[in-house]
Amino acid sequence: MKITALSILLWLFCAALIPYSTVFPPKSKIYFIIGSDWCNSCKKMHQNLIGDSSFNKELNSLNLNLEIIDFPRKTFQPDSIKSKNAKLAEQLKFQGKFPSIYLQKGDSDEFIEIEYGNENTKEFLTLLLKLNQ
Numbered sequence: 247m248k249i250t251a252l253s254i255l256l257w258l259f260c261a262a263l264i265p266y267s268t269v270f271p272p273k274s275k276i277y278f279i280i281g282s283d284w285c286n287s288c289k290k291m292h293q294n295l296i297g298d299s300s301f302n303k304e305l306n307s308l309n310l311n312l313e314i315i316d317f318p319r320k321t322f323q324p325d326s327i328k329s330k331n332a333k334l335a336e337q338l339k340f341q342g343k344f345p346s347i348y349l350q351k352g353d354s355d356e357f358i359e360i361e362y363g364n365e366n367t368k369e370f371l372t373l374l375l376k377l378n379q
Contacts, residue, residue: 269378270309271352276374277338279346283318287362288345294366301367308374310349317344349377 278296280288295301296314305312315331316323323331338348338357347360358377365373 269375272309273311273352274309275311275313275350276305277313277315277334277346277348277350277357279315279317279335279338279340279344279348281318281344282316283321285344290364291345291362294364295370298367301370304367304371308371310374349374351378 278291280292280296282288282292296312302312313334315334317331317335338346340346345362347362349358349360350356351358360373360377362370
């Protein structure tokens with residue numbers, strides 16, 4: 247099958263017509279595991295994504311609930327939060343790489359790990375949409 251520039255443009259146009267609210271099943275989640283007060287890559291990701299209000303709005307329109315799992319070193323964190331974060335990290339099979347991102351579609355027990363490459367909001371959302379195809 248030969249892919250032409252015209253077919254790619256047509257696909258992009260059709261994809262733009264699909265409403266975001268139907269993209270991910272209800273109860274889908276995206277987990278960000280960060281070290282907010284010590285991890286420079288996490289700080290950059292926060293600046294590019296998590297801290298961007300348009301990113302959070304777009305996640306909501308995609309039916310994705312954002313969950314931040316933070317492992318600070320200097321900032322106080324109550325034991326209840328530490329325990330909750332440790333349990334979530336274990337459930338996600340977190341390997342200790344900061345930052346880490348996991349996608350859970352609906353009620354599935356499967357988690358898709360997403361590599362973060364300093365994408366901005368638009369680039370990251372495009373990546374999420376590709377993962378849902």
